[in-house]
Amino acid sequence: MNVERILPQLLVGQNGLEIDSAQQWEELRRPELLELFAEHVYGRQPLQRPETMTFTAASQAGCLDGKAIRKSIHIDFSGENGGQGRIRLTLYVPADAAAGKKRYPAFLLFDHGRLSAVPEGDSPSSPFWPVEQILASGYAATMIAAEDIDPDEHDGFRNGVHGIFDPQDRPRAADAWGTIAAWAWGLSRAMDYLETDPDVDPARIAVIGHSRGGKTALWAGALDERIAMVVSNESGCTGAAVSRGKAGERVHQINKAFPHWFSENYKRYNHKEDELPVDQHLLLALIAPRLLYVSSAAEDEWADPVSEYLSLQLAEPVYRLFGADGVAAEPFPQLDSPLHTERCGYHVRAGQHDLTKVDWMYILGFANGRL
Template sequence: MDEKRGLLPDPLISSNGRQVTTVEDWRVFRRSEIIELYRENVYGREPIGRPDSMQFDVVLEEVAFDGKALRKQIDIVFSGQGGEGRVRVLLYIPIRETKVPAFIYAAIKSQRVFDVDLEECSDFWPAEDIVSRGYAAVVFHVEDLDPDFCDEGYQNGVHGVFDSTDQPRSADAWGAMSAWAWGASRVMDYLESDPLIDSQRVAIVGYSRSGKACLWAGAVDERFAFVISNNSGCSGAAISRGKTGERLVNINRGNPHWFNDNYKKFNDREDELPIDQHLLLSLIAPRLLYVASASEDKWADPESELLGLFLAQPVYLLHGHSGLGMDKMPPVNSPIHSERLGYHLRAGKHDITRYDWKCYMDFADKQL
């Protein structure tokens, strides 16, 4: 499956050649090393974790779905030297006697979820379907963290709130992807405080560009029990070396604000990367991980997305969990669900659909 991909870094061999043979070695040495490589070369360094100033403002709380759920809007408010920031979070929570697990969806530009009828967003965020399966449906908009347009000065969003103005921006400073991932963790902060939510069973779901960000969020924030990449493609789940469709040069020139400046050094030089995306996926082990592709999504390159998942398996095996049990692309609409890993190739184009959500919830029903 990987014969044409060239030499890929081994998730279980450190940069100095040390072989990782135990879970302790993985956690103490290799995992932290991989995170540092991504911060230096891809995602950048966020200047702050959970802000001391952060608070949760209840904007709305009412019964929904004929009394079957509670609808809430929470504004996560924080401040820094550059002013104040705000992330809106919408929740539909099944009314149960016990706490419920949750799916967080990171909505992207053009996916309106606030101040619209639910039917308008049900294809990409089927809240009523999610609630009917016993999960809380949670959504935030990545543009609340960074408005997703090229701004060389990074004066908007959380960058404007928290970045230092006393010195020039460094080549490893955080970009939009890290800002969006940082926002996902702030949503998780809120869910930990909500008495209706089982914060030990929370999934984070991203599609396309937010799928890239959610993988990084799931890699560095181990509170997410289940991480889902939907059509995340280049710099998401897909292996960069030998990839068809979108490549690093396309991303870095078309969306230079997404990643740090160091990443641009590898345009048309993917073989020189000290990492590749299977290492990102391996950081999620031993938690639940699901990658989904679409048969017509050539720009994302489904084969490279599956390869990224396939090559992360050794770390799951190290933790004592089974792999996918297959080494080639499955037929369309035929999900592969193993103990901790899931994959499907949906028929159709670049999108997130109710079919995708059904597959994620089917997997969660068994494993989460």
């Protein structure tokens, strides 16, 4: 879409102060932007780690012809409303981890219904979650599912963690958390567990999501600085793509199709993206100085690869504050020609909206030597 995009300034605070150091970013601008995104877009999480949360090893067994160990973990919690919740985390680690030889970096996939039930047998891999490919690249592979945190349906926020933790004695606030924020909260609870697993290096965990899962990974990564790398695959509107001047899906369309994903306040900006106090390049900048990878598909016009890449380019000034280059100087890349800088990466793959083994190959290639 050939339009002039007038975007919120990245390194100018609401008080007009120009941000010119990493310290100013961390102390002033970063908290300010998190507050703006929480108020106007994703909604506010009412709590972080529940006091009642526990971890239980449900099962552990060798698999993949002895090359890996599969762990099933239950993350249990309860709320003041009396409800109880459980997030089922599945973790595959290389077999030598059990011998205490190594703590592995890990890819944590947020699944939004593509996998549903994780296979119990020795062949869990799919193009969407190629466990064997991930393990062979030197990483642990772990996954949680959206439905365990908050089912992807609009029921007035009565199910999932909303029903467990939302106050019941007053009307729902306009800046209350939507489903994307609830899913991001669940990713942080998975991080709570992974910090305790003896086979995983908690300082080297990458969170990855596709489509709505990519939106979730980005918001989780912005909020939770324990996440060392964030991967957004074709997350599009209110994910990686700049909203102003975007082709394909726009704010009013996503709010109509998925009214439960974001805060009620976000609906004020239907057909009014230019009035938003934020845009998505500011979200990507909140990942800095950690690793950030954005991926697109050429035929995914609804997500708009050009706007996804532009957002990554526009986040570069914050990476520069931390002494790292971004991709701002690079033109939109050719198909299947991954672009890697020190802390940021991007590719646009031939094909349609999906997370494939080709995407994983490029993503793992970026992570190798960085994560």
